[in-house]
Amino acid sequence: MYKILKAEKLAEKIYLMDVLAPRVAKHCQPGQFVIVKMDEKGERIPLTICDYNREAGTITIVFQSIGASTTKMAELKEGDCFEDFVGPLGCASELVHEDIEELKKKKIVFIAGGVGTAPVYPQVKWLHEHGVDADVIIGAKNKDMLILEEPMREVAGNLYVTTDDGSYVRKGMGTDVLKDLVNNEGKKYDLCVAIGPLIMMKFVCLLTKELGIPTVVSMNPIMVDGTGMCGACRLQVGDEIKFACVDGPEFDGHKVDFDQAMKRQQMYKTEEGRAMLALTE
């Protein structure tokens, strides 16, 4: 059993939990994910790791209650336990494999959308701890949906916040901020990492293609069971077929077929759609 040491509501329907899982905490790297299961009959839920503390043996997860399982999960309190907490799974962010001195020469910008701020955080923190300060743009629907602003401020080189409705800091999307930084403030970036809803990552990639900035995206949003078995996370990357949970979750954003991924995500929501996919693949 894996004990919840802290349970906190970050925003409407967004929750943070610190879970005691020493083995996962010992080996995990930014970009990887875990699969949690509340009880024996519970659904397996893949969640990207938001933070880890190797000494304390804890993993921080952040999730949005969007279905029956995550809504039930949101009711768990400090002291409750997960039956299963499997990980670390998936490939670590490529950043952690790069030469630090080379990384220090690079200008990196992260764009986080909504709950995608959670998987961006450990990458920015890791870079900061290795002497690389990246720029970070966080976008949220409104002020109440904004998460992890303060922790992110502590590890980001520069933090830019934007809200769709203008209820906090500035009005607009993360792409508007990036456009401003590059076109009006003369910033130059060698790499962009975008994590958030598929539609957001699609538009970030369209923009960064135009601006000539190589871009990495995390396809965590299309995972269902996270095991390579269900087929939900199958996606086209260039001329290859990949599975987000096994080959990713991070991919070259300029090669990902987002339209196909969004269509599959929609179809996967219904039994009929899943049957259709099974017939056509």
Ligand code: FES
């Ligand atoms: Fe099921 Fe990847 S999430 S195969």
